[in-house]
Amino acid sequence: MKKYLQNNISYYDINKLPIALFNLKKWVFVTISGIDAAKYLNNKFTMNINLLNFKKYFHCANCDIYGKVLSNFLIFKYNNNYGYVIRKSILKIQKKEFKKYLNFYKIYTQRKKEFLLFGVSGTNLRLFLLKFFKLLPDYHNTIVNYGDIIILQFQYPEERFLFIVKFSQVLFFKNIFRNFSVFYDDQWSILHLKSGIPILDRINSKIFLPQSVNLRIPDNIDIYKGCYIGQEIISKVFFKKINRKYLYVLELLTKNFTYNFENCVIRFTDMYKNYIIGRILFTVKLNNKIFWLQIVLNKNLPLNTILLFENICPVYFKVKYKFYV
Known part of the structure; x- marks a missing residue:
C-alpha cells in the first residue's frame, strides 16, 4: 500500500x-447489551431507539439535564443488541454518565477492541x-452487517x-485496497466538515445545544x-426558535x-467592527x-x-461552509 504523511497530502489530492x-484510530466501536438496553438508551439518546432496525443507523446525541451535548455518535442494531461508533477521546465521559444509572438498569457496555475502523471514499467506489x-x-x-464486517453509508x-472490521478479516479487507492510497483520521474528518457533521472531542463536551452543532430535527433529534x-430544553429551543449559535467551517x-488554536474560544470582528465569539471544535x-476551522459562532x-x-498581527478567515438549523 502507498502511505502518505498527513501534512503532505491535501483534500484535493484525495479527490x-x-x-x-x-485508517481511523480516533473512533471506536462500542456495544450495549442487556434486557434494559432499549429502555435505557431511549431515556438517554435524542432519537427513538425503538425505531432502529437492522437496515438503518442513527446519527444522534446524548445530552445532560441542561440539553447540552455530551457526545454525538452513530448507533445501530447489532446482534439483537446495540452498537455505536464514537470519538475515542469522549468515550470516558460517556461511560462515566452510564455508570450513574447502572443500579437502575441491567445493561452492559463494552468497547470492541477486536474491531478496527476504516473509511473509504473515491470515484466509482460503489x-x-x-x-x-x-x-x-x-x-x-x-x-x-456481514458479521465480521459492518458497512455504514454516508451520502x-x-x-x-x-x-467496522474484525481482526480476522483485516488482512482480507486491506488486500482489497492494496493498490490504493492510505490516509488517516484528519483527512476523513475533512469530509465530515464538508457534510456538517460536528466533531466533538472531550474539551467541547457539555458546551452546546444540539441545534448549535447542526444536529437537526428529525434527522438527529x-x-x-x-x-x-x-x-425540555431542546424542545423549548426548537419551538421558540431561540437558537443563536451556528456551525461553520472557516478557511x-x-x-x-x-498559530496554536488550542484555546477553544476566540474572538473575531467583521467588516462593521462587530465582535463575534467562536468556539473551535476541530482544526x-x-x-x-x-x-x-470547524467552529461554532454566535x-x-x-x-x-x-x-x-x-x-x-491581523489574520483573516473566510466563511467556507455554514450549517443553519
Whole structure:
C-alpha cells in the first residue's frame, strides 16, 4: 500500500484519486447489551431507539439535564443488541454518565477492541466494492452487517463508507485496497466538515445545544418520542426558535501564518467592527496552503464573509461552509 504523511497530502489530492482508504484510530466501536438496553438508551439518546432496525443507523446525541451535548455518535442494531461508533477521546465521559444509572438498569457496555475502523471514499467506489461485497448500504438501507464486517453509508459530501472490521478479516479487507492510497483520521474528518457533521472531542463536551452543532430535527433529534434527558430544553429551543449559535467551517486566508488554536474560544470582528465569539471544535490542515476551522459562532453569517482575528498581527478567515438549523 502507498502511505502518505498527513501534512503532505491535501483534500484535493484525495479527490483526484480513484479510491482512498482511511485508517481511523480516533473512533471506536462500542456495544450495549442487556434486557434494559432499549429502555435505557431511549431515556438517554435524542432519537427513538425503538425505531432502529437492522437496515438503518442513527446519527444522534446524548445530552445532560441542561440539553447540552455530551457526545454525538452513530448507533445501530447489532446482534439483537446495540452498537455505536464514537470519538475515542469522549468515550470516558460517556461511560462515566452510564455508570450513574447502572443500579437502575441491567445493561452492559463494552468497547470492541477486536474491531478496527476504516473509511473509504473515491470515484466509482460503489462499482469497485461490489466486486467484493454482494450487498452495499444505500440511501434507503444505510447499514449492512456481514458479521465480521459492518458497512455504514454516508451520502455527503459524496458517497463514502465506514467499515467496522474484525481482526480476522483485516488482512482480507486491506488486500482489497492494496493498490490504493492510505490516509488517516484528519483527512476523513475533512469530509465530515464538508457534510456538517460536528466533531466533538472531550474539551467541547457539555458546551452546546444540539441545534448549535447542526444536529437537526428529525434527522438527529426525535422531538415527539417522549421524555429523555435534556428534552425540555431542546424542545423549548426548537419551538421558540431561540437558537443563536451556528456551525461553520472557516478557511484561513492569511498566508505564512502559524498559530496554536488550542484555546477553544476566540474572538473575531467583521467588516462593521462587530465582535463575534467562536468556539473551535476541530482544526485541520488540508495542505501547506489551506487551513480549516470547524467552529461554532454566535452570529448568523452569510457565506464568504471575511472575519478578522487579531492576535499579534491581523489574520483573516473566510466563511467556507455554514450549517443553519
